Amino acid sequence: MNDELKIDKNSVIPIYYQLAKLLEGQILRGELKPGEALPTETEIANRFEISRMTVRRAISELISAGMVKAQQGKGTFVSSPKLNNVFIELNDFDEEIEKIGLKLNTTILGAKIVKTDSRLMRIFEIDDPNTRFLFYRTVLSADDERLVYECKYTFYTKKKPILESNIKDPSLTGLVKANIDVLPVSSKKVLQVSVATKEEARILGIPINAPVFVAEELLYDLEKKPVGWSKAIYRGDRYQLTIYDGWLRIDN
Amino acid sequence: MNDELKIDKNSVIPIYYQLAKLLEGQILRGELKPGEALPTETEIANRFEISRMTVRRAISELISAGMVKAQQGKGTFVSSPKLNNVFIELNDFDEEIEKIGLKLNTTILGAKIVKTDSRLMRIFEIDDPNTRFLFYRTVLSADDERLVYECKYTFYTKKKPILESNIKDPSLTGLVKANIDVLPVSSKKVLQVSVATKEEARILGIPINAPVFVAEELLYDLEKKPVGWSKAIYRGDRYQLTIYDGWLRIDN
């Protein structure tokens, strides 16, 4: 049985990959149903005359794709596709726009040094009221249409001059890297929905109270200290978030 | 040198895990900076007197955490934390609410059989104008406050009776599974921002034109055919999306 389920040991395609694809096919075609057990690793190894380590490499691909789950002492079982609360790939807003083929353009509305206030002290977890921040206001446009209005803050250090013309990378990460000698390694983003204020509506050229996304981003350094904060207003009529979910496929 | 960088080969903790954590620590402490090369696999294996396969297992943990990248023929290099367009964990709205400790309650406002229309034919990719759908309207509440209004559609098959009292799992996935003998394995969600219509405002008890999230979900079966569709209206003042990004840590 299973005549076409063969593996070419002399192929340039790795054995573990051929085997993973073979098992993935059986699962996707429903020949192996959720809850069912895969053949044991030893069985598969004997059947295809390959090493058990190679079988394990193949199965580990399926595990990381979320299609099967191994249980020590029991066996390896086909998972039910979990359609919630899983790892997903979220395309960055801006890359999404560029894919469509529009030209993106960032305009710096202003850059200045500001004193701290209670909000910034809370966000950046600092006590010193003399701390000063660099404050940037930028607008992202595509084809002369304004899409995003963004306010960005990072610590001010006298080390480097702030020349507006000198800003190569106006993203929050870029500004932090340019102004303080720190590498942001993690971030937290909060996405909310709101309606445009008068100022936001004016800058983006949309009606007051039009729906907008509000995306706050907080950047952290290696020691989990906040090093940058931004608040971005996205036009609600131009942005949407698309999320794909379910079993990840191996490779493509 | 590096006295504390040791591995206990007799520990219950796997060697590959100890080594992965050791290397992760060096990267997080900045002893290995982005762009720098790790020692070669053979070097590490000799240094700790372990097998190269075990070293590879450790490094593969770092690779899947996105902290390093291996390049055949060249070496293994510490990655720069990529703070955009990466895999992220998106908590499901509802699970998020339950974590806070609120009791969730789903009310079924109605369930009926409807004829198809041009919108449903487009969404479900069908041609037959005689197709009929099951149409559910539900409301999700927490502590007597209405949070989400949802309209759900799935194919109507006469196989099973539709008893409202019989609905155990009112999620879209649950309804699809209950009504047609099909297992949804993947989904596509689109998140948009909008303002509440008159009907939505009435049902959710919010002002007309209040900001809301609109989440459309399309469920697919094994053959990538749409089997369920829902459109959910989330109160904008009660929901937000939090996204963590950057280097994933190994385990906890």
Add this chain to the structure above:
DNA sequence: GAGTGGTCTAGACCACTGA
């Protein structure tokens, strides 16, 4: 050609589950 990571083997011992 020397050195790197990528694949693969044929064993071994262990920890865990279930009858």
Add this chain to the structure above:
DNA sequence: CAGTGGTCTAGACCACTCG
């Protein structure tokens, strides 16, 4: 207890990169 997956070894050969 027999059978499962989890870890580990000490080799081997390959494909790739770069001088």
